Amino acid sequence: MSDPSIIAGMLESPVPTALVDGASLKVLAANGSLAELIGANSSDIIGRPLDGLFQEAQDKLVQMERQRHAVLLRKDGKRVPVELCAIFVEHDPQPAIVLRLQPRTPDGPGSQLENRHLALQRSHRELQSAYNRLELLNDTLNLRNRELREAYRQLAYASKMAAIAELTAGATHGINNPLAVAVSGLREVGGVLAEHPAWDPDGRLAATVRRMDLALKRIEGIVSDLRRVARIGVRRSDIRSVDLAHEVRLALDLVSHKLSGIEMVVDVPEGISVRAAPDEFNQVIMNLVDNAVYAMNGQGRLSLRARIEQRQVALEIEDSGPGIPPDIRERVFEPFFSTKTAGKGSGIGLAVSRSIIEGYAGTLTLADSTGGGARFVIRLPIEVTVESSADDPGRG
Missing domain, CATH: 3.30.565.10 (Histidine kinase-like ATPase, C-terminal domain)
Incomplete structure (x- = not known):
């Protein structure tokens, strides 16, 4: 920015403004709004270094094209929080800086902007915290759902096994009694044939008895397995x-x-x-x-x-x-x-x-x-x- 008319227009605006020498950082010009804000005449401000006007160090006030917080020192000793923007300009004979200030009063634009920014940051943090809690709750819910499905599966399996065990226990009890009679009777037949081999000259009856004995042992084995399914008859x-x-x-x-x-x-x-x-x-x-x-x-x-x-x-x-x-x-x-x-x-x-x-x-x-x-x-x-x-x- 090098047009003198633009610089003059900025100094004539209602926004508190000062033109500062780029080398010495002393005030070259100041408008009435800045003088009023400081509580002094414009002539009292011209020639003063920046560190005589602000609480902050000079080099912190003139960072190019940045808006920052600063504290202006009034003539009566009071401190005025302001929003400060430094704009570098071409000014004969050397570069200069235009400082524009905005009081940060509770109802001022700077304060309102900051409050909105702080409120937005707070809302963002609250939203992020709520999202994190929701994500944690969702993970917990998914885990509980999986545990519930597994518990339901196990309950259904246990219920089925209990029904099978009850049915099996009844079946094995019902089979055991006639099975014992059949085994006892077959052994008696085998004993009689052994005592009277003439009754079975070709051995066909003895062979039949042996096959029946194997079949009955097979039935006994199945019954034994069924009893294990029913969890009965375990000998510790x-x-x-x-x-x-x-x-x-x-x-x-x-x-x-x-x-x-x-x-x-x-x-x-x-x-x-x-x-x-x-x-x-x-x-x-x-x-x-x-x-x-x-x-x-x-x-x-x-x-x-x-x-x-x-x-x-x-x-x-x-x-x-x-x-x-x-x-x-x-x-x-x-x-x-x-x-x-x-x-x-x-x-x-x-x-x-x-x-x-x-x-x-x-x-x-x-x-x-x-x-x-x-x-x-x-x-x-x-x-x-x-x-x-x-x-x-x-x-x-």
Whole structure:
């Protein structure tokens, strides 16, 4: 800005204005509005340095094209808060600065603008705080909804299991009595045939008795499984300390005739003891292995690995079969649910296995598999002896 008429017009405006030398920062000219604001004559202001008019240091008052707060010193000693704007201009013989002031009275434009700005900042902070609270509440609500859905799912499952257990308990009780009569009668027939072989010269009756005996034992086994589903008839005295590696080897030996086409990977460390009923525990392992072999059609890779997880041992049984579709993963432990063809499975093996493991204060879960097959994980508390407790640095 270099037009003298513009500078003159600014000095004639009602806005308090001063023309300041750019080098010495002394007042070259001042209008009547500024003189009135200071409480002095214009002639008293001309020639005075800026630091004689303002509370702030001179170099802070003349920052180019910036509006800032300042405090003007009146002649009577009072201090007047003002909004100050410094504009650099070309002025002969050297650059000058035009200072324009606006009193910051409670009702003044500067104060109103500042108040609006402060109110806007306050509103923004309140809005941001409300947004943060809302976001936190939304996260909490989503978490509670997930927990509620999971609790509802578990409640529905527990209700279904309770109904199945009640039905199963009644069915097994109703089957056991006639089954006991049939077993007793068949044994008596077998005994009579043994005493009188002439009554069965070709052995056909004896063969029939043996087949019936096998069938009745099969029924007894099914009833036993059903009783486990119903959580009845558990004998706690059967539970004792067993070596995990030994039980795994024993279970694999019992199903070895099914593993001829299977590539086996067994990594179960020695010396890990858990509390379980050996016969039941073997049944669980054999059931999981049998399911894996069936899923692989007798050809593939089957892994049994154990690892320590704090105070638990995790035994993983993983196959290289087609895996379990996502839409039925949550149903695989339901009693009487089976993916096997008719006649190949009762649908209670996994339900029984989970019930058995939970009876040992453990868990049986279906986990994600990295190889695409199915991976079941048995977790059981490790039995800690007095000696191992003393050697364990993790115990306090």
